């Protein structure tokens with residue numbers, strides 16, 4: 490495993506990390522979840538990503554249970570939660586968003602579900618137009634000073650919103666956001682590569698990026714239709730299928746086919762290749778992987794070696810093939 494600093498902080502995260510969305514508390518059982526965490530840990534992964542909203546809190550409960558069962562040393566791993574969407578299936582106004590109340594309640598609930606005394610990373614899962622940014626920055630700073638959170642950050646905030654949070658923190662001597670959690674893959678590059686570009690030097694912003702395979706699209710598994718047993722074929726995931734496959738103008742399936750054809754030509758599995766492409770970006774602190782089966786995770790871990798093996802002209806061709 491390779492370890493990278495989370496932006497300009499001193500926290501060293503594994504370059505590949507592992508997240509719970511769709512899988513934990515929903516798609517997979519406890520046995521598979523245990524095997525996945527054990528495999529990740531055995532290969533040097535030290536950051537496990539979660540959120541209050543994943544399976545209405547059941548993802549955090551399953552992860553906490555499995556980590557406790559595996560007896561991972563608390564000082565050897567990092568665990569995250571995210572606040573915004575709420576854990577209730579129909580959240581009341583105080584059970585979602587980024588108000589001081591919900592940010593605080595959600596932190597306490599995540600600590601219980603994950604069975605830890607503090608969260609290493611705690612994210613605002615989306616910006617909240619109903620809460621002044623200053624209220625959220627103060628609430629996060631309080632949790633940090635109470636020792637309940639070590640690093641706080643944002644997920645899918647605009648560069649302007651991140652700047653505003655920093656400005657408030659600087660003015661009042663509060664802890665500013667350390668990291669962002671944006672989507673980043675061969676089909677979705679602009680935010681990480683262009684919009685945030687000035688923030689890396691300006692604030693030492695770290696990034697823990699998600700969906701390196703565009704929910705599986707870049708493995709090629711959807712090239713000829715949607716298999717029932719894959720994420721996009723799952724009941725209730727029609728909304729995600731529409732986003733991932735996109736409309737005709739976006740040509741996302743076509744671009745995924747172009748990418749997988751080139752991977753095949755190179756004799757490399759598309760999944761680790763797409764992940765290696767994310768790892769190549771030095772502004773990425775950690776690429777969060779998702780997997781519903783241990784074999785997928787093992788295949789994806791090969792991305793680390795691919796980064797070293799492939800040369801610049803190949804990366805250029807891969808970028809062009811993905812459109």
Ligand SMILES: NC(=O)c1ccc[n+]([C@@H]2O[C@H](COP(=O)([O-])OP(=O)(O)OC[C@H]3O[C@@H](n4cnc5c(N)ncnc54)[C@H](OP(=O)(O)O)[C@@H]3O)[C@@H](O)[C@H]2O)c1
Pocket residue numbers: 507508509510511512538539614644645670698699700701702703704705708710718719720721760761777778779780781782784785786788789
């Ligand atoms: N902050 C946010 O808003 C946000 C949003 C999304 C995700 N995240 C975080 O980022 C993590 C990773 O995101 P993601 O799960 O969307 O990542 P992803 O890598 O784009 O998709 C993972 C899914 O692709 C399939 N897959 C993975 N490896 C494969 C392989 N080698 N061969 C075939 N299929 C494979 C599996 O689904 P199937 O087997 O079911 O097809 C797996 O669950 C999440 O768990 C979560 O922690 C955060």
